[in-house]
Every structure is written in structure tokens, then in C-alpha cells.
Amino acid sequence: MATPETLENIxxxxxxxxxxxxxxxxxxxxxxxxxxxxxxxxxxxxxxxAGQSDTGISVIxxxxxxxxxxxxxxxxxxLCEELLSLYLQRLxxxxxxx
Numbered sequence: 001m002a003t004p005e006t007l008e009n010i011x012x013x014x015x016x017x018x019x020x021x022x023x024x025x026x027x028x029x030x031x032x033x034x035x036x037x038x039x040x041x042x043x044x045x046x047x048x049x050a051g052q053s054d055t056g057i058s059v060i061x062x063x064x065x066x067x068x069x070x071x072x073x074x075x076x077x078x079l080c081e082e083l084l085s086l087y088l089q090r091l092x093x094x095x096x097x098x
Contacts, residue, residue: 005040007053007080012065015083023066024086028094041087048080 014023031038047054051073053062063076070076 004054005037005044006055007044007048007059007062008055008057008065010041010044010083011063011068015066015068017067020079020083020086021090024083024090025094027087028090031091032094032098038091042084045080045084045087049077049084051077 010023010027014027016023027037027041031041044054048059048062051059053059055062059073059076059080060070063070063079068079070079
């Protein structure tokens, strides 16, 4: 069984010093190819939006896996909210193109 996507992994593997837009596109493409990822991405990002992570580390630590720097929980939450919004928009856009 595959390991579920976590907030830490999303920022460390998908954002990883790129832009949030690039990460959102990559995540949306993967979610369409592997539908179980759509729920995992959404659930993890929603936790981040609530100031939590799914691995027990702080949301700030999870976000900094990407190379982005957050001075506060509020800044980390804002990055999670922005990534979730971009991801959902890109998911709808790519799905409608198919």
C-alpha cells in the first residue's frame, strides 16, 4: 500500500523551491491520473489551512520543506490556502479540457 500524501511531502516534493502554480499543476495532473491522490492532496492542504499537519510537525515546518519561509503559523496557513485554491482551480481546468 502506498504511503499517503502528507502536507510535509506536498511542500517538500511538489513545491520544492518552485512556484505554487507549478506545484498546483503537477498535483492536479497526478490527481487526474491517480484519483486517490485528489482526496489526499485536498485533505492534507485543508489541515494546513487549519494550522495543522497530518504528521504531527508544525505547519511552519511542513511549509519550510519547500524552501518557502514562513515567519508565523498565519503565513504558513496562507501558503496552504493559496496552494489549495490554485490546486482546485487547476484540477477543474485540466478536467474540463479532457
